[in-house]
Amino acid sequence: MKTIIPALLAAATLTACAAPPAGHGGNPIPPPLQTLPLTATQDANLRTLLGLLPSSPFTVAVLDRDASYTLTAGDIAITRGGVTNGEISRRPLNRADVDTINGTAGNPLAEAARQLQAAEAKWKQKRPQHYAYTLQRSCFCAPDYRKPIEIRVFKGKVQQASLLPENVPLPAERKAEALTIDGLFRMIHEAIDNKAASVSVEYDSQYGYPTSISIDRDQRMADEEVYLSASNFKIASGLKPKQGW
Numbered sequence: 001m002k003t004i005i006p007a008l009l010a011a012a013t014l015t016a017c018a019a020p021p022a023g024h025g026g027n028p029i030p031p032p033l034q035t036l037p038l039t040a041t042q043d044a045n046l047r048t049l050l051g052l053l054p055s056s057p058f059t060v061a062v063l064d065r066d067a068s069y070t071l072t073a074g075d076i077a078i079t080r081g082g083v084t085n086g087e088i089s090r091r092p093l094n095r096a097d098v099d100t101i102n103g104t105a106g107n108p109l110a111e112a113a114r115q116l117q118a119a120e121a122k123w124k125q126k127r128p129q130h131y132a133y134t135l136q137r138s139c140f141c142a143p144d145y146r147k148p149i150e151i152r153v154f155k156g157k158v159q160q161a162s163l164l165p166e167n168v169p170l171p172a173e174r175k176a177e178a179l180t181i182d183g184l185f186r187m188i189h190e191a192i193d194n195k196a197a198s199v200s201v202e203y204d205s206q207y208g209y210p211t212s213i214s215i216d217r218d219q220r221m222a223d224e225e226v227y228l229s230a231s232n233f234k235i236a237s238g239l240k241p242k243q244g245w
Contacts, residue, residue, distance in 0.1 A: 033063040036071055038101075045101045050079060050091070057081055058088070062101075068205075070118035071098055112199040113192050119201075120185050122208030127181065128235040130154050133209075134164070135179060138227035151178050152236065181209045184230065191215045191226075209233065 058081035161170040161178035
């Protein structure tokens, strides 16, 4: 009996360590949501949105519900206060709320800049040293200029660029069209800094790189719009830079 009891206790301990914490009905308890860091302006705008005066003895925060590391619709605004600074209320945020907190309501370029900052931060955190992807332009131009370009990048520099589907090298006079992901980010930065008429970008949810770029630099001019798509992104390894690119 003395031998059996320690063995049972040891087995129970191992089982408790291996099993995730369970909630109601035996379902695992999800990890707690992370709080997003807010700027002083965002904090002030959030307090106003929640009807709190600057002098109100309450604290506010936003829970990152979708783990996107940026303020998005669906995140949850929390108000805390009282002697224990306990939770008083929570409010799911919609798109209009997010624009109000960011101060971007009615300012599309400000919203584009906010999205760019969040996506670029994610890219810098996760970008691989070597990668490949396909870049394609949509324009009122010759068919060859609309063909996809397969781009291979080695240590932040273009190693190789090929026109698809023929898989032939990109002509030397078109070398500037072979952009790295960082080059795509610079293009977006320049459009926003130069106050383009419109900037619309979609970003990859995992790595943050731009997957679709639409830029209209001047509404008064025709055929100067930029439309780019990035696809087939993949991490590469063992690449060696080619001489002369």
